[in-house]
Amino acid sequence: MIRQLRIAHTSDVHLNDESDGHRVREAFSMVVDTVLEQECDLFLIAGDLFDQNHIKKNTIDFVYEQLSRVSCPTVIIVGNHDCWDADSVMKRMDFSHAGSHVTLLDQASGQQVAFPDLHATVWGRCMLDHSLSNKPMAGAPSRKDNLWHIGMAHGLYVEDPDTARSSLITPQEIEASGFDYLAMGHVHAHRQMFHGETLACYPGVAAAHMGTQPHGCMAMVELTPGKKAKAVCLPLKQDPVRLRA
């Protein structure tokens, strides 16, 4: 019997060293607060955690500090802003500073990690470059045993697979994956779509000023045996006292 899972999903945090950096940090710390408050089983960060690859050490240390507050398995993929190129910030990172619960999926051809306690597997590809030839869903594996089958992909969802844009994710690929849940990143607004048995979702962005909604938000996902996956857009309430600090 597969157990129930509560998943926290964020993407496109865009941590940076710029003048709005403190607002973005505040937003990410609220995401982490929510992971703890909601007692999530799994935390997924679906690309563009960083706004660019030239990131200062104190921002990197901030990420270690925040992720060290989390105890559940945490899985990260890179996005186009923090992609796996020669200058990649992610290549310079060592997430063991945050704890052994953090996994960066750093294989260009895709990597699937099993979490036996969660009855789950999580798969994702590491983006080398954001190009027409980059296919975030290429090589997605089929379900393994009787485990929750979860995917992560950073790219642009389009109905038409012939669209000339980089890093496409198509309805056909989503349906063929058979994932119970596909955690997407790239688009800065919350959006959900079902294709076949798969719920795919953009969580929306944590920092309100980077998105299109009045609040920053994230996705909270429930996987329940025998039911379709369910995700909600969870607004992150800005605390005015903390924001002034």
Ligand SMILES: [Mn+2]
């Ligand atoms: Mn992106």
